[in-house]
Amino acid sequence: MPGDEIEVPKELREFMLxxxxxxxxxxxxxxxxQYRYGNLHIREYDDKFLVHTDKIDPRVNPIGHLVYDxxxxxxxxxxxxxxxxxxAKNLSSKNSKKLSIANVLASSLMSGYLAYETTKKIKKHLE
Known part of the structure; x- marks a missing residue:
């Protein structure tokens, strides 16, 4: 998320555009x-709102939002x-399709999640 989030306590002011x-x-x-108003992204919690601005509105340009935000x-x-x-390529010679599909799915989910979390930490460190 680009820039810092602004915290607006609910007891200070209940607001919503x-x-x-x-x-x-x-x-x-x-x-x-959560709400969107143009590039504004608003998250509502029990006691506060957290607000930040995205570079690209995902409703207008989802791919651009993924790339930049x-x-x-x-x-x-x-x-x-x-x-x-x-x-899948490594397991294609195996006879058990169920085992292969389970392995492919597990490998895909684990590496995708690890890449996501690692990139998220790097991004947060760079902000």
Missing amino acids: EEAEETILGQKNGALK APEVLIGIACGIFSGINT
């Missing part, structure tokens, strides 16, 4: 709900696919 739309796009990070998701997906393909 009338034009903001509730959305499933974005990482909830434990929020009750959420590269960890894109890298995780790419690594998961790459790992799954390589595991």
Whole structure:
């Protein structure tokens, strides 16, 4: 997420832009709900709102949003696919398709998740 998030305590001021739309796009990070208003991403918690601005609105340009605002998701997906393909190639000579499919799926999920988490930590360190 580019830049810093702004915390707005609910007891200080209960706010919500009338034009903001509730959305499933974005990482909830434990929020009750999340909203978007243009490039503004608002997460609602029990006691506060956390607000930040994305470079690209994912409702307008989802790929651009992944590249500029959420590269960890894109890298995780790419690594998961790459790992799954390589595991499938290595196991293609095996007779048990169930075992092969389970191995491909497990490899893909693990490497995708590890790549996602690693990229997220690097991104946070660079901000």
